[in-house]
Amino acid sequence: MLELKNVEKNKYLNNINISINEGEICYTNSPLLIPIFLHLIKINSGEILYFKRTDKKSFIKTLNTIGYSKELNYKNKKHSVIEYLKYSNSFYSPNYEENINNYLNIFSLDPHKLIVDLDLCEQKKLTLINALYHDPKIIMLVDPFKNADYNLRLTLTKVLYEQKRKGSAILYYSKELEQNLITDKAFIIDNKELINIDINKLKSYKRITIHTNTLDTKKLENINIYNLDIDKLYISFISDSPIDDIIKKLGYYTIDDIYITNPNLKEIIEICKQN
Amino acid sequence: MQTKLIKNEFKATLTTFIIWTIIILALVSVFISINPILFSHSDAIINKLDVLPSKVKTILFIDTNTFNTHIGYYAIMIEYLLIIGAICASVLAYKILLWDKINGYDEFLFTKPISRKKLFLNKIICFTTLILIQNILFNIVSIILVKIIIKNINIITLLQINSSLLFSELTFGAISILTSSFVKKTKRIYRVPILTIVILYLIAIPERVFNISILRYINPFSYFKVDDIIIDNHYKLSFIFASLIIIMFCLRISVINYEESEIKIDID
Numbered sequence: 124m125l126e127l128k129n130v131e132k133n134k135y136l137n138n139i140n141i142s143i144n145e146g147e148i149c150y151t152n153s154p155l156l157i158p159i160f161l162h163l164i165k166i167n168s169g170e171i172l173y174f175k176r177t178d179k180k181s182f183i184k185t186l187n188t189i190g191y192s193k194e195l196n197y198k199n200k201k202h203s204v205i206e207y208l209k210y211s212n213s214f215y216s217p218n219y220e221e222n223i224n225n226y227l228n229i230f231s232l233d234p235h236k237l238i239v240d241l242d243l244c245e246q247k248k249l250t251l252i253n254a255l256y257h258d259p260k261i262i263m264l265v266d267p268f269k270n271a272d273y274n275l276r277l278t279l280t281k282v283l284y285e286q287k288r289k290g291s292a293i294l295y296y297s298k299e300l301e302q303n304l305i306t307d308k309a310f311i312i313d314n315k316e317l318i319n320i321d322i323n324k325l326k327s328y329k330r331i332t333i334h335t336n337t338l339d340t341k342k343l344e345n346i347n348i349y350n351l352d353i354d355k356l357y358i359s360f361i362s363d364s365p366i367d368d369i370i371k372k373l374g375y376y377t378i379d380d381i382y383i384t385n386p387n388l389k390e391i392i393e394i395c396k397q398n
Numbered sequence: 399m400q401t402k403l404i405k406n407e408f409k410a411t412l413t414t415f416i417i418w419t420i421i422i423l424a425l426v427s428v429f430i431s432i433n434p435i436l437f438s439h440s441d442a443i444i445n446k447l448d449v450l451p452s453k454v455k456t457i458l459f460i461d462t463n464t465f466n467t468h469i470g471y472y473a474i475m476i477e478y479l480l481i482i483g484a485i486c487a488s489v490l491a492y493k494i495l496l497w498d499k500i501n502g503y504d505e506f507l508f509t510k511p512i513s514r515k516k517l518f519l520n521k522i523i524c525f526t527t528l529i530l531i532q533n534i535l536f537n538i539v540s541i542i543l544v545k546i547i548i549k550n551i552n553i554i555t556l557l558q559i560n561s562s563l564l565f566s567e568l569t570f571g572a573i574s575i576l577t578s579s580f581v582k583k584t585k586r587i588y589r590v591p592i593l594t595i596v597i598l599y600l601i602a603i604p605e606r607v608f609n610i611s612i613l614r615y616i617n618p619f620s621y622f623k624v625d626d627i628i629i630d631n632h633y634k635l636s637f638i639f640a641s642l643i644i645i646m647f648c649l650r651i652s653v654i655n656y657e658e659s660e661i662k663i664d665i666d
Contacts, residue, residue: 186511196502
């Protein structure tokens, strides 16, 4: 559906090859991939393909089928939510007013609220509706879960699964991989290069922190652990082993003292490189 | 969709347009209104002006030989008006071209199914329309005031002289559209156009004072001299062509720049 072939961008990307197919949800940690796909920034060499075509004229037509959401940077203070969406809708034919109303309901956003009065979560809702109402075949989202409250996270996840089911290709960028969203592919760029990491492997890494001063560190030898950090009051490490296994091997059953969090992407990349 | 876009462009520049149009019309009104008072004391004024060195008079657009004629006086007014008009056109061009960038609409628009060439064309249509409206208003006001106050100026000659404002506004507008397409920062955007006008005006000084004809081709301020109308009854064709070439060149480069422009991305 959309591809990058041998793309180079001076200091940031080197020989990047990417393909996104129908019904795939893809993640990238590079803020450049979406702008490159949208021709918002130039590349030094390589090709950008939509439906196997590279020419710019067909790209303008393809924009009919692309939904794009980024942080709201719209400073017309007099516009209300509905005015903004109607203006956006004026670029497309046919008219998607019914879809707009549906999405306003789904995301529970007041259509008559002025843009200037929207809080960050509502602004996020507005940009997401703007990306979705025209039934796009390709959806590109920048930081879709940033500033999103619990309800919005839940709604967005549902909406994206629905779009995936309909066959839309979804590419999202954020600094960290969204653990709650089933992602089919991850395009991790490190040091200009695309790193080949399996998405399930990527999600399997957990940071485990145990608040204890009595744990026998010899027990840790039986577990796959990385980035170990030992303090008087706690031990903390990253592991890709199942949690049950870890707890069994450590012989530690007081679950109240165990905290499981997602390690940051940089740490995972380092571990993957070591392996 | 096109109409909505153009409407938005108009909305964005309306305040600037109104302010500058009021300034131009007010200047014309004041200049023409004081004409009878100056005329009644023209000999005394000319005597005082004659004291000034001839080069200073040239820089100030004062010609004491024609000062006591209505058309000569009107010509001086137009020379000053050309500077104001050039600044106005440049500011309008900057506002229209950089409005989207300043307000974060560029990314919004560039991801909609409309070519950047069309977006640019809309901006040019908006700019030209505003300049035309301003010139129509200027012509109406100046003709009415001249008819009431000065009376004996031929309307055709007056319209010909007035058209120098339109030509120079379009030329300076095109130059500003070109310079604005290179601007990356969105703060204090009016520095560049105003500086451009000042530099071009400074280039006009040696051309006027020392009569260096080659400089006349470099500087659009000298393209539409009112003297040409007074003496030959028409503008020199070579300068009209030069102006058209500048406009075409500036617009061509600007549209390429606009099509190739990039959005600022935060990479940390």
